[in-house]
Amino acid sequence: MSTTPTRWPAEDLWLEIAPRLPGFTVEVLPEIDSTNTELMRRARSGQVDPIVLVAESQTAGRGRLGRQWINQPGDCLMYSLGLMLQPADWSGLSLVVGLSIAESLQATADAHTARIGVKWPNDLWLWDGRKLAGTLIETANVPVDVLAPAHGRGPGPARFVILGTGINVCPPPSRSDALSTPVACLQDLDPRWTAPLALQRLLPRLVEDVLLFADHGLAPFVERFAQRDVLRGRAVHLSDGSQGVAEGIATDGSLLLRTPQGLRPVISGDVSVRPIDMALPTARP
Structure with missing residues (x-):
């Protein structure tokens, strides 16, 4: 665990993403219970402008099926992206999120270098079966008096969607043999990875892919997903x-x-x- 203050690329990310998401903000907190929980609280009070909320430490991080996301400060990248969406069909959003992150963290997928894949529906695994990252997607109904632009052209009501992801960056401080799925980290692939670098690499593409999904659904991603599908044929x-x-x-x-x-x-x-x-x-x- 590093004691050096972390320098986050907040301004660079804002400059790149704000033109696509008017009102977008980047917020970094040293500690919080859960970035997803915090954005849910804000959405229910009417705060629905697009945002990425980053936490250097979470005291009550959550994963799918109610699992706890355990971390030490500096070990993981933990963030939640929140924005208003109105897609024609919500089906497949979790696959798009996992796929987008996998492609951003490792651009090529060939037999010699590709090691990051997507384990349905959205976890990131290395091809040897170790878990690198997980995502929890939640939506919130916003107060009826809140009028906020939403992305997508679906017939249903717009909702504030929260895309929360935790990515292991550094090796865990203790052995993870007791976990049901062995743990991997980005520094297993390249020791130069840091949490700020991972966020800067993945967030702009994630925003673009989520907006593409809102407009066109899962169809543009099916072939791409097949190249990263670690379960196919298993x-x-x-x-x-x-x-x-x-x-x-x-x-x-x-x-x-x-x-x-x-x-x-x-x-x-x-x-x-x-x-x-x-x-x-x-x-x-």
């Missing part, structure tokens, strides 16, 4: 006790699971998916 088991072979994703973002009874779509929800053989294959060209 035998997997689900938390509901079923098993099958992952066969990619459907156009609505559901996981396609091949079983003896045929091809079954699996919706994210509360279902957890794990490879039966944790030794994942090398990256596909």
Whole structure:
């Protein structure tokens, strides 16, 4: 854990993103309970301007299915991006977020260098089965008297969406053998990675991809996702006790699971998916 004050590229990010997201702000806090929780509180009180909230430490960080996100200051990049969206269909947003971050952190995906993939529906894994990052997506209904522009052309009501991500940057201070999924970090790939550098690399593209999703749905991302899909072709088991072979994703973002009874779509929800053989294959060209 470093004691040197962290220098965040807040102004650079604001200059790059604000033209696409009018009213956008960048806020960095030394400590908070949870960046997602804080943006949820603000949204419910009517604060819905686009924002990225970064925390150097979280005391009550959360992941999918109610899991706790554990961190020490300096070990992780932890942020939440909040903005108003009105897509035609919300299905597949989590895949877009994971895919966008994976592509930003590692631009190429070939058999020799690609090591970052997306484990459906949005976790980032290395190809050897270790977890690098996780995302929690939440939406908030805003007060009826708040009139805020939303991105997308969907028929339903606009909502404030919060995209919270935690990315391991440094090796964990203690062994993670007891965790159900082994842990990886960006410095496993390149020791020059820092949390500010990762944020600067991924945030502008994430904003662009989320806005593209709001306008066009999942369709522009399906082929891209296939290049980063760490489960495709793997035998997997689900938390509901079923098993099958992952066969990619459907156009609505559901996981396609091949079983003896045929091809079954699996919706994210509360279902957890794990490879039966944790030794994942090398990256596909």
